Amino acid sequence: MKYPKIRNYVGGKFVDASSTKRIPLISPVNGDLLSEMTCSTDGDLNAAVAAAKAAFPAWSQTPIKERVQVFFKYKNLLEKHQLELSELCSEENGKIYSESVAEIEKCIELVEFATSLPQLVTGEVLEVSRGVECKTERVPLGVVASIVPFNFPAMIPHWTIPNAIVLGNCMIMKPSEKVPLSCGRIAALLKEAGLPDGVFNVVHGDTDIVEAICNHPDIAAVSFVGSTKVAKIVYQRATQNLKRCLALGGAKNHLIVLPDAISSMTAQNVVASMSGCAGQRCMAASAMIAVGNVDHIIEKICEEARKIVAGKNLGAVINKASQERIEKYITEAVEQGGKILVDGRNTIVAGKEGGTYVGPTVIDFVTPDMNIAKEEVFGPVIGIMRAKTLDEAILIENANPYGNAASVFTQSGSAARYIMEHASAGMIGVNVGVPVPREPFSFGGWNESKFGVGDITGKSSIEFWTKLKKSTIKWNPEATVNWMS
Incomplete structure (x- = not known):
């Protein structure tokens, strides 16, 4: 094998999954054996969720202006390691090198957008009556999960990682079992950028772990990208378990x-x-x-x-x-x-x-x-x-x-x-063959290409990764009481 065996990333450390089911990672470029992945169990997912839950209070209470500093550093690391990341993407996915370079460039653009989020989630304040004001603010959901496909091993994870984490959530990432190498490298670079342990976790596996994510009571939201057939199943299962879900499916x-x-x-x-x-x-x-x-x-x-x-x-x-x-x-x-x-x-x-x-x-x-x-x-x-x-x-x-x-x-x-x-x-x-919107415009289709409300990237994603808190504040006891106060 060219690479060491693929391991989960939990609480800031690479750890072995505990099942006996193993999947070889074969390069589509030439058929070479790149590595081997061990599938995760419910217990492995529980450990990752526990790490995320433990990290959430401190991370969510860190001001967003401070949270975003990690991603300024992370952007620099993506630029520094673009060659390595592009080569890795080509090896495990099979795309040509120039396409992998473009994929990492898109990752960088997605991170750049996330660094602008402090200017987009400032909330509103209005004096609604004499001495009484109403205030809105965006607050994170908690532990969230992102299930991603094989076709863009680095880019599609970046549809969710920067925005969800900058907005204060802690994440469980489930890469495709066909291309698991890139997410491990992403995890290492996020740690190098200063992301606290437990904020980002990677759990490898196949269908069983997807079902476990949809069922887990401590995961508040699930995003999914893949085929329409599976997107429907994930959306139905996640929402049946009272989670938010945004599931992107196939296209024609x-x-x-x-x-x-x-x-x-x-x-x-x-x-x-x-x-x-x-x-x-x-x-x-x-x-x-x-x-x-x-x-x-x-x-x-x-x-x-x-x-x-x-x-x-x-x-x-x-x-x-x-x-x-x-x-x-x-x-x-x-x-x-x-x-x-x-x-x-x-x-x-x-x-x-x-x-x-x-x-x-x-x-x-x-x-x-x-x-x-x-x-x-x-x-x-x-x-x-x-x-x-x-x-x-x-x-x-x-x-x-x-x-x-x-x-x-x-x-x-x-x-x-x-x-x-x-x-x-x-x-x-x-007159455009691939009409993918650039940031800050969001990515998302209609009909059976998407299940759920909102889009997965851009400004539209803010609604998905946060909930709205409304506060009404009065400090002047001498003010006349009326129906508004």
């Missing part, structure tokens, strides 16, 4: 391409959206709706797709099971009448024969009833559906149960506005 993002779109820019954006991070992101374009005659743009898309080469500017998919599942979608689409324009099946990278790769794939004449048009493929694959009008395109987009993102490519302001107003998605792009 539609790119609507009109004949007047700029060919080169559209093709580059479509291909970058469908193939970036090997298509393993909930903002990836996996469905394109060609409105009218856009064959000239489709030809350009195929040209751009052929420039994407596995092992060079295209990373691996996470494991063999994912590779087989993605290729099954492609084969099924062909059997149902789709026409492959670029075929990424059976991709092998020389010198990395043990890796799990799928090449960029473009399939034309997909129909909305095909599985590849309805379900999240999570690979570098785009299916092209045909529509005669904008209204027909909107009907196709609206019929999909997901609602993360939708984009339109056009030079018509009225057409763009029409899509912006009618697409059923929480994040809209105009």
Whole structure:
């Protein structure tokens, strides 16, 4: 193994989990054994929650202006260790190095936003009657948990870590068992930045530990990012146990391409959206709706797709099971009448024969009833559906149960506005293939892409990670008593 065995992080120390269930960590890049993870038990989770509970009184009572100083130092450490963190991310996830660098840069941006929180949670004070004032303030929830997926080993944990902790909570982080290395390194850097022991804890495991988190009586809130199927289960289980829950699920993002779109820019954006991070992101374009005659743009898309080469500017998919599942979608689409324009099946990278790769794939004449048009493929694959009008395109987009993102490519302001107003998605792009909002704007979809209220990042996350305390104060006994006082 290249790395020592993966351990939990509890109360400021790395400790062994206590079960006998072990999961090998295989690099999707080349099939090498990186490490081994031991799954945690309910007792291991109890220990982490106890550490967080013990740390909460002192941390929550520390003024936010002091809490945030840890994250100024932490930001500097992320910058200092960006090379190391990027390499680690690529090894365990399979994405190319430049994508991992961008992931750590986004982590830094998320931390930067958290350092602004003291200016955003100042509360309000108003004299409501002579000598009587009302005051509001945001207070932390207590012990919270964050359950994160494999596709962004560092970035998605940073959707929750900085904001939740700066706002005064103590956290239990449950990384994906497919990419557990990055969270351990994050824990070590937070400690180096001065975060008190117990404020941040990492518990490794699989489905059993997710269920234990949802059931634990001392965890006040749970955030989750993953598939819609599991997001529904987590949301139902957590809320049934009277917890706050924000669960982000899957997506089927539609790119609507009109004949007047700029060919080169559209093709580059479509291909970058469908193939970036090997298509393993909930903002990836996996469905394109060609409105009218856009064959000239489709030809350009195929040209751009052929420039994407596995092992060079295209990373691996996470494991063999994912590779087989993605290729099954492609084969099924062909059997149902789709026409492959670029075929990424059976991709092998020389010198990395043990890796799990799928090449960029473009399939034309997909129909909305095909599985590849309805379900999240999570690979570098785009299916092209045909529509005669904008209204027909909107009907196709609206019929999909997901609602993360939708984009339109056009030079018509009225057409763009029409899509912006009618697409059923929480994040809209105009001539942008991956319409992820930058901080302080929040990330979050609609429909079956999100369960719960609010968004997971940006200013919207403040509401989720805190509760509102209202105080009414009177110090002048001589004041006349009335209905307000």
